[in-house]
Amino acid sequence: MGKIKSAIITALLVAAILVLALFATISIPELPGSNGVVRYNSFISGGIHLGSDFTGEAYAMLYPEGVITSADYYLVVNDDEAENKQEYIDKYTSRGGYFVDNEKLEDEKAFKESILKDAEIISDRLSQKGYSSYSVTVVDGYAIKMSVPTNFTYAAYKSYDNVKRSEELTKISTTMTVVKLSGKLGLRDGADFKTSKSLVSINDDFGSFFKGASMGGVAGTYFFNIDLTDEGYESLNEILLSQDSGNAYIYIGETSLSSAINFPTLSLGSPLSGKILQYSSSENFAQDASIIFSSVIAGNVLTNKYNNDDVNTTTQIVTVNSVFGDMAAVYLAVAVLLVIVAAIVCSVIKYKLLGLVNALMILIYALSLITSIMLLNIQLTIAGAFTAILGLALLCFTNFYVFETVRRETQAGRTVQASVKLGYKKTLAGVLDLHILLVLASLILSLVGVGELAACGLIFFIGSLASYILYWFTRFMWYVISSPVKDKFKFGGFAREEDDDED
């Protein structure tokens, strides 16, 4: 390859890397020409969703009917002008940090057991969300605390991107509203429980009409399916056709799903189109709907109603900072940057100009991983970052393994071109089957694993795939960049074999 061709290819590649690196890492607080109102968030700041390690958690407290906080209790009891002061004193008894209705304490053990069982069902429902981490704790035996990652990007966490922040909080709020729904499935003719009447006979269990629920997605459009049993299909059709017009509202307990989460209604007077009810929606909605339907259909019904009395009326979402501190994500970025710089410096010291080829591969690897994590919406946690670095180690290790083999071949007296050819030939089998093993292993992890494990599996899948592709690209760029160089031994930092005849 000629000097010009080599220079053009190298320049194009370096320019592409630089441009992508700029977009990936540099945020611009005020975009020129936007009167200071538009902010550009880089890929790593505005595109990558971070786990609770970096952007904290959102939690909600669930109080069953008859349980109030000490703050709510004393707010009334300490107020001498409050009309219901005496009523509170007579009604509630202190238990841990809460006050519990005396009626509930008549069978205190059963009440506490029912809360514990509810917490287990809620935990099971949340486990299907695929969160990288979440927790459900029973507080003092009388309340439930559920915590989930905020899934903020760094820009959303720092309130640079309030639209995304609010989107994520809305998703969490919807999920928490859904997973705490108590009671069985029902079908009524109105959105208000008190004024509507049940369309299903008191002897029938509406939940038994269904086989199960699932969600799916194609090209960014999501949907959820509810499968009816044969008998359920006939019975539901009968119910719908027994009325002339109007809407049938699906309920869980006393909550209409259409008012809680905008769940679609069924049309009265019209027959069902098939045994599968399919609705298209956003990903989060489809997931939430399929989780709650599957859970209730399987008979996992919460016994108590939560945040549903006069005192606790809403489920307040509280966002808390990461226990690693506000700067955790920045420090992670610094650590990763140091690792990349160290890997580049080491390869340049050991392999001279050939080390620069490896440096290019490291940068391409880093950028492709950042872009993939962003595009695939993978939530990044500390374990995920380690997995990405493991992929980087694999790439460097593979390249160094080849470089060393080539070095040995040059020491055996071969030319660099011959050594490269032989080096790649000798290492191909090992490198190829190691990568096949790792790609398969990571694919299994991403498909079988759940939450953080699945995310890490996906990251390592991309990482090991990139490592193998870059193994070949290294050879190409080695050829391109070293073509105009006269001393190819010096290019790779290889020692030329001494010619015995010269002595």
Next chain:
Amino acid sequence: MKTEFRFSEKMRIFAIVSACLIFIGLILGTVFHFTIGGFFNYGGEYSSYNTITVSYKYVEFGSEEEVDKLCKDVFAENGVSSYAYTSGTTNVGGEIEYRFTCDTAFSKLNGVVDGINTKIATVAAETSSVNQSYAAAHEHKALLGGERVLMMGSIALATVVALQLIYCAIRFKLSGLMIALLADAHNIGIIVALLAITRVPVTSSLLVFGVIAVIATAIGTTLMLDRIRRNAKDNSEKKLSPSEISDMSARQNFKSNICFNAFLAIIAALLFALMSISSLSPIAIISPVLTALVVFIACGYGSTFFVPAVYPYLTQADGKIIKLIKPSQKKAK
């Protein structure tokens, strides 16, 4: 004269070190299981803990710092200290949660709560007639939730191990399968023992690091077996014993093995150092990062020292080490 380290001669030492470590880990873990309620020190989403939660309203307290200072003063007066705290805000105020270990006496926490409420009432009296901010002590009992996460994770881990074993069995025959099995069992045993001994808080990330350990072991084992096969082929005329070939291969791989695991361990240490600077709580920083450190130390030790030392003893009895070379390759040689 340059002396070469012979891994196989130190087999007994490595085997004793590993066995002792695993034994101590299992014993200590079992003792901890019955005394302090856990083989591991379950952290994060699996831990039970006590809290003091302070809900405050902006009408009484302008900022979180004011409430925090007030609480810290009471903690100091009562001689208690929290191991972590989180804070969050709502539209009308905020909530600070101070976490204490389960061992912290609840009666003591109630005393602290009374102290905080008295101080809050004094401050609140200046701004509102009825005190709206309030502190309470709570006992949080964690559910070992996410059984599905654990189950699916375990299935994934087992599948990856099975895949690695099948790969080694196909590529390196019976001796490959045996060494892969031994390497996995050894490294995972060491990780479990170290986690039980060091009481590093175990979170859901452990599954991820468990898989990373298997992957790192697979890489180390494959490269070593590859090297043994190549050395056995290249030195077939010298009639080297399996121990000599294994030692030679281990020495050749020593640098790269150490580099690979040290690279990852150094990253864990680097993250640990950086996170320590930013962390709000000292206990939180040591969970995932230290787990990573434990994993890479175990894998580094296992792949670099233990496996090469034990390998010849697994294979030399019937000379299987030589069988790593395919008959066709022998012929070509």
